[in-house]
Amino acid sequence: MLPHQGNRRTGREAGPPRGGASEQVGIPSGAGNAARPRCSSADFAIVRLDTERPNNMTHASSGRSAIALAAICLSALMFGLEISSVPAILPTLEHVLHADFKQLQWIMNAYTIACTTVLMATGTLADRYGRKRVFLIGIVAFGVTSLVCGLARDATLLIAARFLQGMSGGVMLICQVAILSHQFREGRERGMAFGWWGIIFGIGLGFGPIVGGAIVALSNWQWVFLVHGVLALLTLGLAIGSVTESRDPEAKSLDVAGIATLSAAVFCLAYFITQGPDLGFTSPAAQAILGIAVASFVAFVIAEKISRRPMFDFSVFRIRSFSGALLGSVGMNFSFWPFMIYLPIYFQAGLGYDSVATGLALLAYTLPTLVVPPLGEQLALRYRPGLVIPAGLVTIGLGFFLMWIGSHADQASWLTMLPGCLIAGTGLGLTNTPVTNTTTASVPTERAGMASGIDMSARMISLSVNIALMGVILVEGTLSHLRSALPSLDAAQLRPLAERIAAGNITAATQGAADPSSLGAGAGLVHQALVHGFGWVLLFGGIGIWVLAALSFIVFGAAAPASSPTPCQRASS
Numbered sequence: 001m002l003p004h005q006g007n008r009r010t011g012r013e014a015g016p017p018r019g020g021a022s023e024q025v026g027i028p029s030g031a032g033n034a035a036r037p038r039c040s041s042a043d044f045a046i047v048r049l050d051t052e053r054p055n056n057m058t059h060a061s062s063g064r065s066a067i068a069l070a071a072i073c074l075s076a077l078m079f080g081l082e083i084s085s086v087p088a089i090l091p092t093l094e095h096v097l098h099a100d101f102k103q104l105q106w107i108m109n110a111y112t113i114a115c116t117t118v119l120m121a122t123g124t125l126a127d128r129y130g131r132k133r134v135f136l137i138g139i140v141a142f143g144v145t146s147l148v149c150g151l152a153r154d155a156t157l158l159i160a161a162r163f164l165q166g167m168s169g170g171v172m173l174i175c176q177v178a179i180l181s182h183q184f185r186e187g188r189e190r191g192m193a194f195g196w197w198g199i200i201f202g203i204g205l206g207f208g209p210i211v212g213g214a215i216v217a218l219s220n221w222q223w224v225f226l227v228h229g230v231l232a233l234l235t236l237g238l239a240i241g242s243v244t245e246s247r248d249p250e251a252k253s254l255d256v257a258g259i260a261t262l263s264a265a266v267f268c269l270a271y272f273i274t275q276g277p278d279l280g281f282t283s284p285a286a287q288a289i290l291g292i293a294v295a296s297f298v299a300f301v302i303a304e305k306i307s308r309r310p311m312f313d314f315s316v317f318r319i320r321s322f323s324g325a326l327l328g329s330v331g332m333n334f335s336f337w338p339f340m341i342y343l344p345i346y347f348q349a350g351l352g353y354d355s356v357a358t359g360l361a362l363l364a365y366t367l368p369t370l371v372v373p374p375l376g377e378q379l380a381l382r383y384r385p386g387l388v389i390p391a392g393l394v395t396i397g398l399g400f401f402l403m404w405i406g407s408h409a410d411q412a413s414w415l416t417m418l419p420g421c422l423i424a425g426t427g428l429g430l431t432n433t434p435v436t437n438t439t440t441a442s443v444p445t446e447r448a449g450m451a452s453g454i455d456m457s458a459r460m461i462s463l464s465v466n467i468a469l470m471g472v473i474l475v476e477g478t479l480s481h482l483r484s485a486l487p488s489l490d491a492a493q494l495r496p497l498a499e500r501i502a503a504g505n506i507t508a509a510t511q512g513a514a515d516p517s518s519l520g521a522g523a524g525l526v527h528q529a530l531v532h533g534f535g536w537v538l539l540f541g542g543i544g545i546w547v548l549a550a551l552s553f554i555v556f557g558a559a560a561p562a563s564s565p566t567p568c569q570r571a572s573s
Contacts, residue, residue: 064242068183069193071238073200075139075172078228078235080204082111082146082169084366085212087341088359089221091348091504096221099155101503105274105471106159108341109464113270114166115173116460117263122174123453124255124311131178132245136236138171143232150225170460177452182246198433199370206366209344213359258311261300266461268293273468277475277495312454321385321442322451324556328389328435329455331548333462335541336396336428338470340365346534349504350527351413361414364421372429380434386556389438392431393549399424400542407534470537474502477536481529501530 090104099107126134145165152158176197184193215223272281272289279286304310317323343365347358380388403420406412439455479498486494 065183065189065193067238067242068179068244069196071235071242072176072179073197074231074235074238075135075142076176076197076201077204078142078231079169079173080201081208081211082165082225082228084205084208084340085215085224086111086208087344088209088212088355088362089216089224090341091345092216092221092355093155093158094503097153097155097158099503101471101475101499102274102278103155103159104503105468107155107162109270109274109467110159110163111166111169112460112464112467113267114163115170116266116457116464117259118167118170119174119453119457119460121255121259121311122171123178124309126175126178127247130245130247131175131182132239132243134171135175135179135243136239138168138175139232139236139239141168142172143229143236146225146228146232150222150229173456174453179243179246183244198373202370202373206363206370209340209362209366210356210359213355213357216355255303255307255309255311257303258300258307261296261303262311262457265293265296265300266464268296270464270468273465273472277472316443316451316454319442320555320557321438324386324552325389325435325438325442326455326458327548327552327555328393328431329439329458330462331393331396331545331552332428332431332435333459334466334548335400335545336424337463338466339400339537339541341467342470342474342534342537345502345504346407346530347414349501350407350530350534353414357414361417361421364414364418365425368422368425369428369432372426373433376430377433377437379430380437385434385438386553388434389431390549390553390556392427392429392434393545393552395427395430396424397427397542397546397549399427400538400545404535404538404542407531407538412531470540471502473536473540474533475499476533478502478529478533480536481532482525485525485529498529498533501526502533504530 086108090107093099093107094101094104097103122134122138142165145161145168148161149158149165152161180190180193180197184190212224215221215227268289272286272293275289276286279289301314304312304314317326340362343362344358347353347361348355353361376388376392399420399422401420402423403417406416406418406420409416436455440451443451475495475498478501479494482489482494482498482501489497
């Protein structure tokens with residue numbers, strides 16, 4: 001989804017910072033002419049104003065900016081934790097709230113779909129009514145909805161609360177980028193600000209599983225959500241006095257048609273995937289839902305074509321470096337991040353680990369995403385993103401195939417899964433920062449904000465759809481093994497059993513069979529079915545991301561010669 005964002009370039013006033021590759025904010029080497037920012041007198045004016053600022057003004061504002069950065073980083077930490085800590089407690093929620101497999105999927109999907117719904121709308125609202133104002137509203141809403149999640153006593157209420165929490169999380173996320181772009185304008189300080197933001201974001205994503213597992217072990221699942229009420233208060237206190245208000249005077253309208261049609265398309269597609277097995281994919285109801293999804297997407301394209309201020313300017317897709325990098329965004333969220341929702345189920349139900357051990361095992365999957373991005377950035381600067389991004393996707397796919405081998409080992413354990421987890425995480429780390437830098441640097445500077453919004457929307461939409469799709473594949477793979485092992489049982493008996501196994505409740509699956517004696521080896525057969533289902537998911541993720549890697553490589557095309565710095569780049573450095 002939106003892991004460590006790296007050092008990104010999001011505004012016209014940003015030039016490349018002084019310093020090494022780890023602080024580079026400008027255009028990756030080899031991005032070509034399309035990646036060069038276009039200079040104007042305004043660019044020089046901004047550089048001149050920044051460099052001629054009196055020292056006493058700089059010192060007076062540095063403390064305030066540091067506090068503002070702390071507030072933004074705390075909000076990024078909350079957003080990241082709420083994505084990655086919840087999967088670790090899904091087996092607990094299944095037991096405590098008596099949630100079925102589809103409800104567990106929607107506990108995750110409600111958050112990501114809602115976040116996707118508001119991303120582009122929030123950017124317009126923040127530009128029009130004030131980025132600080134909207135950011136503060138998002139913090140308050142996130143804290144309140146987190147409290148509601150923690151106090152929920154049934155799965156339906158939790159899903160509704162998670163939807164509202166996802167909306168407020170999306171508000172915070174977009175405002176973080178906008179505020180950083182406005183408040184940190186000098187090249188070096190801008191690079192450091194975005195760098196710290198990306199690191200803290202990555203910590204939230206990387207350590208979320210162990211945080212969630214530890215909270216369940218030491219207290220109860222409610223505090224996975226309730227803790228954000230406390231963090232939101234702290235973040236609000238820091239942000240009120242430190243964040244500078246800013247607006248875009250040209251932002252005068254909201255693309256309501258685009259927001260409504262895109263949201264309907266994503267929601268209906270996710271609903272079709274998750275509910276299709278029950279409804280029947282060829283049933284009139286399912287086909288009607290799919291028809292609405294397709295019609296909504298077509299309406300979205302038309303709305304963006306005729307809108308005076310569209311959320312999406314489709315002309316940017318003609319820029320090969322932008323489209324190639326966007327395929328990298330889709331690839332990461334096609335396999336790596338949605339699989340993180342299901343990997344805790346394998347560790348707990350498949351290998352028998354408790355929540356803390358599961359969190360520790362997941363660190364092998366997530367920690368490389370924190371330590372590898374600087375290497376990915378350096379490789380992109382040296383060899384060009386058109387090589388590094390597809391190579392990173394191929395590495396993720398290789399990790400998935402190694403996890404498939406490790407999960408099918410005779411004595412499967414975290415050790416047999418370790419190589420695949422490490423390699424998949426390394427591939428994500430190699431891919432993410434070049435993707436982020438390239439999507440914003442490969443378009444004209446006045447479109448960098450929109451490019452960032454398209455990138456984030458692509459990540460969240462891919463994540464939402466593939467969380468649902470991987471869940472269906474997990475159930476179908478489990479069901480396939482049960483059919484071959486238990487030919488005496490019909491589909492009406494086997495599908496509920498497969499869904500309970502896919503949810504990770506081995507005991508309930510064994511005891512809930514219509515004819516427990518027919519399970520033969522009992523828990524052994526159930527375990528084999530679960531491993532078979534996960535094998536399908538791992539193959540889907542590995543093959544799918546290799547296809548996207550090939551497409552990304554083709555779309556990037558041949559390397560363009562590296563270009564010399566533009567005047568505004570030289571001035572700001």
